[in-house]
Amino acid sequence: MKLHLIDRSTPRDTSFTIRVNEGANFLKIWHYHPELELVAVLKSEGTCFVGDGVEKFEKGDVFLVGKDTPHMWLNDESYFAKESTLKAKSIAIHFKKDFLGTHFFDTPEMMHLSEFFNKARFGIKFLNVTQKQIEEIQTLLELKGFEKTISFLRILNELSLCKNYKSLASLGYIKSFQVTKNETLDRVYAYIFKHFKENISLVEVAKIANMNATAFSRLFKRVNGKTYSRYLSEIRIGYACRLLLEQKVNISEICYEVGFNNVSNFNRQFKIIKKCSPSSYIKTHLKNEVV
Secondary structure (H helix, E strand, C coil), X not given: CCCEECCCCCCCCCXXXXXXXXXXXXXXXXXXXXXXXXXXXXXXXXXXXXXXXXXXXXXXCEEEECCCCCEEEEECHHHHCCCCCCCEEEEEEEECCCCCCCCHHHCCXXXXXXXXXXXXXXXXXXXXXXXXXXXXXXXXXXXCHHHXXXXXXXXXXXXXXXXXXXXXXXXXXXXXXXXXXCHHXXXXXXXXXXHCCXXXXXXXXXXXXXXXXXXXXXXXXXXXXXXXXXXXHHHHHHHHHHHHHHCXXXXXXXXXXXXXXXXXXXXXXXXXXXXXXXXXXXXXXXXXXXX
């Protein structure tokens, strides 16, 4: 799974773009671009990969992905079935941090938005988004010129003040991608995302990087601040959390679905990473949903 640089540049007559993405499924490409991306999911469900973060998405979810942060929207397998009549639909807004001028967001009144854009490099999922907020984003499609820009600023301002959100990518991943632009590790990350459900060993992944296992292990830990095995476990547990919240299959089935060979190891790794058991994780989520 190669990482693609996608052209999301804006036309000359506008400072940011708004497009409706609609079809049988979303674009299944691991990609990045210099524009920030605000996404409102209107139909469908699946898994989004942002950096090394794995998160569920469904109707009504809103995400902000930062400049040059790799990401992919992957619909559930049912959306790729030949007989499927399911549809995926979202609104995506692409804009650069300086879309209103080099120093516009450096002014005291706008500094909080500049910090908000910097925070987006980790990928942000906004929790408990209201229908009114979704409608405000949809309304942008009907506006032009000044009114469109002012409305977009209001939406960004409201989201920047949101206290209920989740950051997706880890600091280690963002540092390695945005600072070093390490193409070797980029191939490794892409390979892990594609095969994390399988039994992929350190030796196998080191070959992707054209390195021996010992040298690769040292490089990976230095860049990410964690071992390869811990990194892989975090990806698997992140995906497991998405399956747990769906409550469509039991914990034992999820264990094998995400790449673990036995339930005891799955439970052990889950507690290490999430600081609770899978069953406690479900109960906590349901409790928060009620609240």
